[in-house]
Amino acid sequence: MIARAHPFDSRRVVGALFLAPALLYIVLIVGLPFLLAIAFGFSDVTVGNTDLNFVGLQNYLAVWENDIFRQVFETTVRFTLISQIFILIFANILAIIFTQNFTGKWFARFIFILPWATPVSLAMIGWLWMLDTKYSPIDYLLLQTGFLGPNGILSSNRNLFWLATPDLSQISVIFVQVWRMTPLATVILMAGLSSIPTDILDQAEVDGSRFMRTLLQIKLPLILPIMVIALLFSMITMFGDMTVVYVLTRGGPVDYTRVLGLYSFQVGIEGGNLAQGAAISLFAFPLLLAMAILMLRTASRAEVR
């Protein structure tokens, strides 16, 4: 056979050729804005005045010393951490449920996936009504069961004002985040559970291992790395989210549900101060990067085993 020297025969040439367009596009559309975000942070750019004048660390210092920013940052971290606890618990239960066979599984899975499949902003409309100040169906149920109303246990009012009181608005936002993010974590865990080699499970069954024992001593340790990945993945997603609070509360009442993404939107776009908006969102970057690197390390360690 005659060796042809066509460049398409070379693994390296075709590999580089195939990868280049995607890499180039990503570098242009993500790398460039990212550098621009940093540059904005060092400048005094606004929507009205788009000249980039270098102002040093002024924006970052102003943001850092701003009390509202500190509160917003704290709120974001608090929301993210608290909701992750519940997401992890529910996702584990659901992943175990949905990796088994049972009657009606297809339909149950459709229902359970809906909160994640629905575009966030549209799902939030449903919750906006569920948590409405006056017409909330939840309040109605509580009223009928005697938890609300003149002699109510929870409040003598006819409504709880889910999105209008400091404590309840925070609880509502966390609840809704858990509601919509649990399916994603579940799916990642399901991927982990279904990748456990069946011979290990068969062996456990031969050895007479009971369901709970198999679960606690074989399955859970094996998917622990996947659990860490699911956790970090949903933490990163939630940390960067502003849609939920944008639709539900716009950060209110006062500042109680204002998160980082929303704050940077309000300062940068609604307030027109692009430079400070960019500086605000950049404060999230080190934290996000740390989480992403932790996640990759966990993933690569899980692979070695």
Added chain:
Amino acid sequence: MGLLGWILQNFWSLLVILFLALVALRIAWRFHRYGANRAELSYILRRSPFYLVVLTFCFFAAAPFLIMFMHTFKTDGDLYRRPQPFVFRQEPTLEHLDALFNNTAYLDFIRNSVLVGIAVVLITLLLSLPAAYALARLTGRWGERAGILMFLVYLVPPTLLFIPMFRIVVLLGLKDSPMSLVVVYPSFTVPFSMWLLSGFFKAVPPELEEAALVDGYNRVEAFLRVVLPLSLPGIISTIVFTFTLTLHEFIYGLVFIANTSQRTLSVGVPTELILGDVYFWQPLLAAALIIAVPVGLAYNLFLDSLVQGFTMGAVKG
């Protein structure tokens, strides 16, 4: 309203009756198959707590959607005057659905979302099909690094980039045009689908490509004629999830496009169907439900494939 009206007015009882009937059928079928004996009965009883847990989770997941469904058909009087959210005291009505499609920009939003979605899917496939194949088979260590970089890029949230992106969109003269979204959305769809597709490509046995190479195909031809057709189910599920990612996106759509008729679904519905303090609740809830159900069905249909792609994507090529 006829049949639909009757169903709506007896919604909860019908739901319970339907559920109980299905349970009874299932139990009857088991008795028929395995014999109606004590062992079978105790098996069913032992399984029932499991189903109770499933049912509880399903209820919490579905609650807002059930409410959306009922409220779509409520008259204003029924909705606001001495509200009883779980029953109909007045005849169900289709007027709000009619208003949603005929008096609002809902159809514009759908059209914009679909067009943006299709354009983004095409760009994404064009870029990520070859790139994912390169990651899966052609490149060694540096390809692996490029893959990790891509994954990191996918994790960059839009809230970090929307301000500089907005400037770039303005500079390109694409402000207020859905084209701006077509340009920007690949920033997250390309990394996502590269990850997923490389998983599907890894699942194709390498022997098949080697056979094609021996038969005189070059690597590009082997990819086009052997690997692509074999990965078609994976590619279809990648298309579905890429499309829904564009449907979900909110922040870029909110920031880049300000005029109503150009907005996409996820932004248009919650911003344009609310006028100041006036919420058009029935159309709003209907608009959300009409999108939620088909996307949910698509997700469910392609979930196994997504799980498989993600798992394989993590395996070294």
